[in-house]
Amino acid sequence: MVIRRDLAATPPPAIDTVFAEAILRRPDEWDATDRNALAYSEEVIGELEVADVVVVATPMNNYTVPATLKTWIDHVVRIRRTFASTPEGKVGMLRDRPTYVVTSAGGYHAGDDALQPDFLTPYLRAVLATIGIHDVRFVALQGVTRGGPTRRSAPGPRRSPPWINGWGSIRRRPPDQRPGRGTQRSTSHNSNGFAQESYVQTSDYRPRWLGLFTGHGKAPRGGPL
């Protein structure tokens, strides 16, 4: 079973004052307005709670997560619901599960060619850990808007070709934890041109997947993606 959330096509509702007040009240204090304000939050937390595997595909926007993904995070990372505040700090309340984060960036933020900071990877790692998700593997696609041979041969500093970091760590995972086993992935584009990916189970083991997609362009071509 695959639950898909295309946050670019259907953005989460903005965080407003009503929501900010509702999350501070206890469930027995909620009125109809609070319940309405928290409805989307409850829905996406519920999806996360049942997911055995989570896949997040996100571009880097201005060095960090796109606003749509940040808003989804604000709906999911909720005090007394997905994390507890303790004297030792925040403690996650969700169970850990394998989580794959595929990032794409127009330029380079890691390795010898990095010319910009990366607030995307460490932020996602920290915020997922806050709710209890620590088993996180990152796959970084870099240089996706730098073009092919024509662009690389143009005057200016030479750059590496678009590169994918991280698949090694996935390949080294124990066979029964590899996301590719028992699944087939397919990519299509919806009427608005958004890339849509789906995972089809091909074995008896049927984990529940949650896929979050926030990209605005066509899915990257070539390579394992």
Ligand SMILES: Cc1cc2nc3c(=O)[nH]c(=O)nc-3n(C[C@H](O)[C@H](O)[C@H](O)COP(=O)(O)O)c2cc1C
């Ligand atoms: C608003 C915006 C901000 C961006 N900021 C960055 C950035 O800080 N660094 C970078 O390397 N690429 C940046 N990009 C390029 C995107 O990361 C790149 O287009 C994206 O990874 C391609 O994936 P997509 O086609 O699925 O959106 C930005 C793109 C947009 C639209």
